[in-house]
Amino acid sequence: MTGTRDPRRVTAVYDIEAVDPERSAAGLAGEQSSGTFTAVPGETDALRERHGAQVVALDVGEERAPSLPTRFAPERVRPARATVEFPMENVGTDLATLLTAVAGNLFELGDLTACRLSSLTLPGEFVAAHPGPAFGVPGTRELIGGAGGVLVGTIVKPNVGLDEDGFRSVVRELARASIDLIKDDELMTDPAYLPLATRVRIATEEIAAAEQITGHPTMYAFNITGDLAGLRARHDTVVAAGGRCVMLSVPMMGLPALAWLRSFAEVPIHGHRAGLAAQMRHPALGVDYTAWQQLARLAGADHVHVSGLGSKFSETDDQVAANIRSLQAPLGETLPVLPTLSSGQTVHTPAPTFAAVGSTDLLMLAGGGIVGHPGGPGDGVRALRAAWDAARSGTPLAQAARSVPELAAVLS
């Protein structure tokens, strides 16, 4: 319980509940480092001193009913915020080992009725051992012809089921709309009826053809989520055809898969978060976004999904803004990552988004907001860009719409 922070320690803050929070926090620290439930030979003082995790702060709150079930079924528990320091020597610089220490078995400790990793502070040495995004914001912009401002994108819809002709027609229309990014839905991987290789061929053809007309090189995020044995081949298929982005559903594949992809990827990695809510949505359990995003960045995601303000997903606008701000926070020397907003994004969401995060280093994916524009996707893209210009300059949408008919068309 010293005042100075050991630079070779990982600091994790947990929101826990227990009948005896002090004892349970110490138990957690022991279980996740040198200890066990029962004292064993070999767990010497010297070993514990060097390898034991330590509870360095504990703030205990008022007694309440338990948040999570446990076999011990206590009637009342006390919440506590426990700050635990883990020796870096235990985890080295390996992501999976770090994750096992700070977010492994501890979630099922029976004496805890809440266990939430609410923040994570990594030693500079750990951060420096990971490459982070290879492209990030600047590299992504460069591959989209130096596109400035908020990048505007969309998802091919319907999610699944399109045949080759249907897919070609969707991509053609979007690419000719000068959109910045098109992506596969997370459900679209490599199905027999529309294989990845076919999508890559069609989309790269259509994007190249559209660029001849628009001068704007649209980026396509091809979803290469799937078996690891084929991951590199799928990446290579994209790159060989001139594709400029691959997408990975990070929680479905695991952070080690992301890190491995980063080790050979020649294009930006679009990091989807499908399934993340399973370990994030209940406030008494799992891992907070602000902790998780650091690991996704270290593992090398260039774009990271954050939900969206005004979305149809569960997180509140304040939580989404906090997600974005956590991605904006510096992380060692790593390149800035591109927060990716999705779900329910329309001309009405730029103003609150800009007010909340004060940045245009964002990728906004709008589905109905673009494809559903009465004038077609080209007008949808122009309307959304105009809404962002208005948000940046503090101009009310109605006023901005006077000089942008595509914006006016969706306000009426």
Added chain:
Amino acid sequence: MTGTRDPRRVTAVYDIEAVDPERSAAGLAGEQSSGTFTAVPGETDALRERHGAQVVALDVGEERAPSLPTRFAPERVRPARATVEFPMENVGTDLATLLTAVAGNLFELGDLTACRLSSLTLPGEFVAAHPGPAFGVPGTRELIGGAGGVLVGTIVKPNVGLDEDGFRSVVRELARASIDLIKDDELMTDPAYLPLATRVRIATEEIAAAEQITGHPTMYAFNITGDLAGLRARHDTVVAAGGRCVMLSVPMMGLPALAWLRSFAEVPIHGHRAGLAAQMRHPALGVDYTAWQQLARLAGADHVHVSGLGSKFSETDDQVAANIRSLQAPLGETLPVLPTLSSGQTVHTPAPTFAAVGSTDLLMLAGGGIVGHPGGPGDGVRALRAAWDAARSGTPLAQAARSVPELAAVLS
């Protein structure tokens, strides 16, 4: 809503809550297949017919307060059990794609205040496309000299921090105790102070030496969890030295990593579940064990952790028994997998375990129960085996202890 089950459909049962469960269940099915929040061009009736997921049953319960927070903050919601069928054509036979469909974005749908995948029924064609365990129960027994009955194992303790001499001394004592399996703690991966290669060398030496004395070839589950780029090399290190088992923390690495390891593994894979509780412990969120374990088996785990009856972990004995029974259920033509019990396992846990699951195709890991035996680990192993014999024959422990002093020593 037909009465016949389409053999090419994946059936997932969800426990949800919503203000309007019928609408929200349909929304979930749409979102996770061909639909979106907004109707889009291209989502034709034919496409929806072929690729749309369908709610085939919905049982709605009494109004109650919401279990999970959401931006829409309804005061009252209705619980419902929704059975959803997904066309196999959408997911093919890919595990990550299946997971994205049945356990992806849906957990953060804002109109749901509960979303739990409570059961999963896979088409035979999907199951048949995966190898399942390469060794399972029979292959594991064979590698441990044809060991019968419940396999008895333990975890090297302290979890972390041992030096070479300390590690050697722990393994030597355990191997000479004729134990069936020794495993690394999940926190022990490949640290600089005791690298995997060093542990492999020491443990295989000690186990070979002990076998000369005991005639019993102890299996060691070496934890090869870590970066994917090095996974194969770590596996090869184990195999080259004559090691007979590798361990993977499946939730930390992802199911695709397990499937990939299975594709080249030459020894059984000990599947640890560290971190699984983050997406499993709250009953209104995430994935039920009975659903998850099928995927772990298809991906190729030979041993799968289930917590333990009488353990210090959160699940009740009934839940742990259900975990084991789900592992015992047939899964296509795959080999039977070895349920692995851990935490708090002592001579007192065999009787309730056998009563609950009626099988000795189990691996019981006892820490303090073996290492903490007053007569040392050899006596601990003998006591635990005697307790299992007693459980199988329905003999009270006190009676069995009359002829087994090692058992008597821990009952007094």
